[in-house]
Amino acid sequence: MTVRIQTAEFDLGVETQALRGANAAVGALVSFVGTVRDIHDGEHVSRMELEHYPGMTETSIETIVEAARTRWTLIDALVIHRVGVLLPTDPIVLVAVTASHRGEAFAACEFIIDYLKTAAPFWKKETTSAGARWVDARETDDAALARWGVVSMNASPPRP
Incomplete structure (x- = not known):
């Protein structure tokens, strides 16, 4: 497992080839690249700034990958997340997973x-025509996580 937090752009081809390597057990490599959108909540986004706590962030992501490893039989996983100032179309995150079978690789990556x-x-701060604003987690993100049986730290407690 590899987790990297960096300011520099990554090369998808180089990273996935290194992850796959020459391992003949790899039957599937699934990757996801997230990019900066130029529109968010109807506002034009001119830039996004991402901040993090060094050390804490890597440990948190390693815990996430280990949780995936307990659910699916994975060969390897890679998470690269960028921080700093990013512009629309810049890649933010790469998640790549190798497994013997595609179903496990797709599920683990998602x-x-x-x-x-x-x-x-x-922490993400967007600069829009209306000014700078911090971006909160969306309810749709919480719902996506909930389908895995995990309650988001951002989710409101259930109402009585």
Whole structure:
């Protein structure tokens, strides 16, 4: 398992080839790349700034990947998350998973990205035509995580 937090852009081809390597047991490699959108909540986004707590962030993501490993039989996993100032179309995150079978690789990759969206300690600030604003987790992100049987730290407690 590899977890990296970095400011530099990553090369999808290089990263996935390194993850796959020459391991003949790998029958599937599934990857997800998230990018900065130019529109959010109807506002034009000119830039996004991501902040994190070094050390704490990596540990949190490693815990997320280990949770995926307990659910599915994975060969390896890679998570690269960028921080700093990013512009629309810039890649933010890469999640890549290898497994013997595609079903496990797809499920684990989706689980990891759903978990990252709600549980990883990142703070996003968007600059729009209306000014700068911090981005909160969305209810749809909490719902995506809930389908895995995990309650988001951002989710409101159930009402009586």
